[in-house]
Amino acid sequence: MSLSRRDFLKLATVAAGGTAISVPIFKSVMAMGKKPETVASNIPTFCEICFWNCGEIARVENGKVVKLEGNPTDPSSRGKLCARGNAGMGSLYDPDRLKHPMLNVGKRGEPKWKKVSWDEALGFIAEKMTKIKATYGPEAVALISHGTGGSFWKYLLKAYGSQNSTAPSFAQCRGPRDIGYTLTFGAGPGSPEQIDLANSKFIVLIGAHLGENAHNSQVQDFVEGIARGAKLVVVDPRFSTAAGKATWWLPIKPGTDIALLLAWINIIVQEKLYDKEYINKYAIGLKELKEEVKTYTPEWASKETEIPADIIVETVREMSRYKPSVVVHPGRHTAWYGDDTQRSRAMAILTALMGSWGREGGYYFPTKVAGIPEYPNLPSPPEPQRLKLSGDWPYAVEATTTSLRKTTITGKPYPVKGWIAYDCHILKTLPNQKETIEAIKNLDLMVVVDVLPYAHIDWADVILPECTYLERYDDLKVGKGKVLSVTIRQPVVQPMYESKPSWWMVRELGIKLGLEAYFPYKDIEEYLKARLDAKSIRFEELKEKGTITFPDTANPFITSGNEPEFDTDSGKIELYSKALKEQGFDPVPKYKRPEMPPEGYFRLLYGRSPLHTFSRTVNNQWLWELYKENELWINAKRAKALGFKNGEYVVLINQDGARSNRIKLKATERIREDCVYMVHGFGHNSKETKKAYKKGADDQSLITRYAIDPLMGGTGMRVNFVKIIKEA
Ligand code: SF4
Incomplete structure (x- = not known):
């Protein structure tokens, strides 16, 4: 059965009121009175507007990206992009982008930015990291990342001696x-x-x-x-x-x-x-x-x-x-x-x-088809001296953002004095913004690597402007679905301003830290070629095709000749878990009634829009035009009983007194009476992101409470209640 592009977009845009996707296209600059001569090329790469990382093809005319389309050979896109992927040029050509490395010569939270050279910015970080390592040990520097370039930063931290690399995608x-x-x-x-x-x-x-x-x-x-x-x-x-x-x-x-x-x-x-x-x-x-x-x-x-x-x-x-x-x-x-x-x-x-x-x-x-080996002959990173920050939760398989934050505040089990936030809006991602700020205040070094100046940059000592995904190489995307796929990200245009890719920043910083042995390649192309050679993939061929797939002859389902393996203690599917029982947890899930909203309050629910990825796309011109601000869904009957009208602006106050920006009310039959709902990621407070500034409300500012999962340290965030008041 074939699925038309129209069917796909229809489902993915109904939430935005059935908005048709029509992305403005950059026109080539034409010389007055002359017939334009268009130099055009189609360059494959993969999308980073969200982490599905769809393979795409960029149409570049006269040095400008004019269109993005799905790469038909890539299993994540199959020739189609979602609305956000189509609008990727909005990030590339966003006039509010971070343009230069900057040092904060004021205070954290009240920054005064000084434009500096890359050498100065990286030199500052290297000096601080060296001091932290000498005083507190290498584990005292941690990474919080959420994006493809984060793998380079993780590698650098490992080489430096820290395994405290965290991502909100876990907790x-x-x-x-x-x-x-x-x-x-x-x-x-x-x-x-x-x-x-x-x-x-x-x-x-x-x-x-x-x-x-x-x-x-x-x-x-x-x-x-x-x-x-x-x-x-x-x-x-x-x-x-x-x-x-x-x-x-x-x-x-x-x-x-x-x-x-x-x-x-x-x-x-x-x-x-x-x-x-x-x-x-x-x-x-x-x-x-x-x-x-x-x-x-x-x-x-x-x-x-x-x-x-x-x-x-x-x-x-x-x-x-x-x-x-x-x-x-x-x-x-x-x-x-x-x-x-x-x-x-x-x-x-x-x-x-x-x-x-x-x-x-x-x-x-x-698929069991083997992936792509790592770069050959890299030195082994130092043996970790201290436990990674996974808290007391037995199933926290990695350091978690919340234990990192707690450790940074308490200094236990050991001090944490440096954070690198890569492509992660920590104030909008972690619950309880006050705790995040308290932790940052305890640091000797706070680095932000990003594309746009959203509010979290105000808490940095140094800002490193990364170029967008359309201007850079990253590591390979190796997809393991029913088939193995290998997709390349490559620059389709040169980086704008003084922005740089992470692979470059990490290598330069690594050299300044005396870790050159971990960077034996002269540049990313040499690095990628070596990885691809090991799988007999030609670098030039991958650059041309964007994605290469390796079909699997094995059946992806159970058959008589294809018996499954279960990597549990018993080697079977565990309907009842002895491992959980032994650790004092319920071997079969039990129901515990959650706390219900107090009188006059609603449970705050939040979710996604097909037109935005968390908080990171709100300043993207085309996505902003399609969906500028989030709305507060409330049951129409409750709205009427409370004297609110559809479309009026209101303010939310949560159980701890936290107050939101104003938000437009959507009175609808499409939600229960005991909860309200908003799309996550709006309510930006940075004037530097001009389109996003003060548009809608920030759900995260109302998530002051969180319930920790005792098994793995996750932070349950639907435990907050809000009341609605008229906008003053
Ligand atoms: S934003 Fe859309 S096109 Fe881009 S990676 Fe995500 S799903 Fe794919």
Whole structure:
């Protein structure tokens, strides 16, 4: 079944009021009275507007990028870009970009910027890092990164002696689900998720708003699955874009998802609706699971979730009719209430009972074709002397942003004195902005590497302006889906202003730190060539094609000759986890009723727009024109009862007294009465980002509370309540 570009964009833009995507195109500058002579080229690269990293082709005319299109050979884009990817030139030609390295000669938070040379900026950082290492040890410098160039910074920190490289993608996003699935199957659901949506017959979305979260190839697969007739259950307090396509919309009471999941699991085991052969062969713990969930009846769950008991029964019986071609989507941003690993475990158990892991229309196994070796003959980094900052959480497999922040404040278990924030708006990413600022105040060095001057730069000592993804090389993108794909990022135009790519900054800084042995290549091209040579890929060929794929002859699904392996303690799917039990955690998820909003307050929910990536695209001219400010969704009946009108501006105050910027009210039937919702990433307070300045409200400024996941240290952020007041 073919999916037209129109179908794809339709689903991915409905949330913006059905806005048609029409990206203005830069015109070549024409000499007066002369026939223009256009020098044009099509250069493949990959997108960085979000982290799906779609392969794309840039049309360059007379030195200007005039159009971006999907690269048909790249599995992430398949020849199509989402609205944001189409608008990538808006980032390249943003007049507010950071243009020069700068030193803060004022105070942190009240900066006075002095333009300096690259040599001076990197020299300043090297001197501070050397002092920190001598005084506190190398682990006292940490990285917080969120973007492709972050791999170079991580490498530098390792060479320097620190393994404290963190990313919000773990504690604030995917970590809980990756751990929950790994505890069950011995492997996470992957990123991109290894879900066979296009062939699925029954899709369950629990708080995942596909389409509004516009991960390109996944939305294409979702549209295809729906077009082929897949039934869809959407569990969401809000009637999302996806809910508009659903067979069942279950407007669940926020925070009660585990109750629904346990009731579904109970019905499945009681009525023997599970895939018996699959469970007998591949799973352990069915008997214990049955015992643990027996009290979670549909009637009980109905009281908790406010979903009628008969609908709970009907949906799960229908689900089981389509097994194993069932996708229970694992979600993406899963840090909600602090019990998120256990919620993900419940979703993984449901997936297992449907026999969907390793089955067509369910989950596929990623290709086993070997990827690309690292650059050859690099020296080994020094042995870590002290533990990485993963807190006291047994399943924090990496240093977490929140333990880094806490350690920076307390100095325990050891002092942290330097942060490098790469492409990560730390104030808009981490909960509780006051804590982040308190931590920064304890530092001897704060470096920000970024493209745009969003408000977090005010807290830096040094700013390093990175060039955009259209102006630079980065490391290879190696995709492991059903096939192996290798995609190159290369400059399609030369860097503007004095901006530089991360590979260059890191190499220069490394040399200043006396770490030249770790950078034996003269430039990135030499580095990439060496990596590609090891896989017999010609650098020039990859530059020309953008993506090269390696088909896999192995079946991505379980067959008689292709038995699965489960990297758990038992070597089986663990419906009941002895490992969790031994560590004092629930071996089967249990439901604990979350705190409900006090009288007069609403639970604050937040999510994505298909037209923006977090806070980072709000200043992009074309995306800004399509969606300038976020709105506060509120149930129309509640709005009326409170005396608010659709479209009026209001202000939010949370349970701790934190106050938002003004935000436009959207009174709608599409949301429950006990919660409000806004798109994340707006409400910028930096005057330097002129289009984004004061547009909409910042959800993160209202997220002063967070609930820590005791298994892996994730920060549940849907535990804040707000009341609405009139704009003064
Ligand atoms: S999904 Fe859209 S924004 Fe993200 S990488 Fe692909 S084209 Fe770019």
